[in-house]
Each structure stands twice: as structure tokens, then as C-alpha cells.
Amino acid sequence: MAMHRRLAEADPADFGPGPAEALHGLAAQLPAADRDEALALAEEAVAILRAYATGDPATHQPGLAGSLHLYGGLLVRAGERDRGLEVIRDVVERYRSLAEALPGRFDTSLARSPSDLGEGLGDARRYEEALTAYEAAVEVYQKQAQSLDDLGH
Structure with a gap:
């Protein structure tokens, strides 16, 4: 995942929201014991998708909304x-x-x-x-x- 992140940061137009989708999936699958890691991954996915949604809302708002939903639920479960x-x-x-x-x-x-x-x-x-x-x-x-x-x- 770290290599995918570096490549996406170097040329975001070529990678699109793929890294965010992978981070979202990983955050959703982490067990409760890894809550801090899940929160960090979900937050990173939201940041990536927010940037894409700013440039192309029609395409990326649904993905952003889904990742925000996951992130909000993780925050609630983490006591925030x-x-x-x-x-x-x-x-x-x-x-x-x-x-x-x-x-x-x-x-x-x-x-x-x-x-x-x-x-x-x-x-x-x-x-x-x-x-x-x-x-x-x-x-x-x-x-x-x-x-x-x-x-x-």
C-alpha cells in the first residue's frame, strides 16, 4: 500500500481514486482492536476523495460520501x-x-x-x-x- 500511495502522490491523475478505495476497504475490514489504524486509513481515504470530488464532483461525490460514512461511524465507535x-x-x-x-x-x-x-x-x-x-x-x-x-x- 505504501508504494501505491507514493505513486499516486507522484502522479494523481494516472491513479485516480484507487488508493482511496483501497484504504476505505482496508479500514472497513480491520478488527476493532485496530481501531486507531482504521481511523487513520479512513481519514486518509476521505482526504484523497475530497480532493478528487473538488475537481470532479459528479464522479467522486458518491465515493466520498461512502468513505465519510465509514469514517463517521469509526469516530463514533472510537468515542469521538x-x-x-x-x-x-x-x-x-x-x-x-x-x-x-x-x-x-x-x-x-x-x-x-x-x-x-x-x-x-x-x-x-x-x-x-x-x-x-x-x-x-x-x-x-x-x-x-x-x-x-x-x-x-
Whole structure:
């Protein structure tokens, strides 16, 4: 991975977001005992994808949103709840924008991210905010169910 990073830093246009995708995958697979390493890898993936998303948002926003979602969850599990919840709030907004731009394509992610936000807020005993987040998730799931029902009739 270190060689891949060095090559990507030397010529990012040739490597694209590949190193970030590899870092994201590795961070997602590390066991809980390697939480610090997972956080570092996820943070590095976010930094790479953020740079690509700045240059080409249409292509790289979905990957950035996914990596931010992982990073936010890792922060929450590492005891950095407030910081993690802010990252997940950002993810919710990113998926909302993506779902508006491409209806139907990001509905599952749009529902999952406020649900995860609701879980974190509930754990923090911020119940009103958690309820609002869960209601947003339910609304998206209901729209998905209606769309499926419409296809069947």
C-alpha cells in the first residue's frame, strides 16, 4: 500500500481514486482492536476523495460520501461521538443532494445514513434529534416501497 500511495502522490491523475478505495476497504475490514489504524486509513481515504470530488464532483461525490460514512461511524465507535455525528450529518446532506440529482440511485444510502445518525444521537441521549433522523429514514423507505408497489400495478 505504501508504494501505491507514493505513486499516486507522484502522479494523481494516472491513479485516480484507487488508493482511496483501497484504504476505505482496508479500514472497513480491520478488527476493532485496530481501531486507531482504521481511523487513520479512513481519514486518509476521505482526504484523497475530497480532493478528487473538488475537481470532479459528479464522479467522486458518491465515493466520498461512502468513505465519510465509514469514517463517521469509526469516530463514533472510537468515542469521538460528537465529531463522528457531525461527519454523519454531512453524509446525510451529501446523499440528499445525490438523490435529488439522480433520483432512485442513492435512496438506500439516503435512508441508511439518517438511520445511523439516529442511532448515534439516541446513544448520546439526544432523543428528539434521533427521532427526526429516524423519521427521515422511514420517509425514504416508504418512498422506495411506494415505487416498488407502483411497478407492480
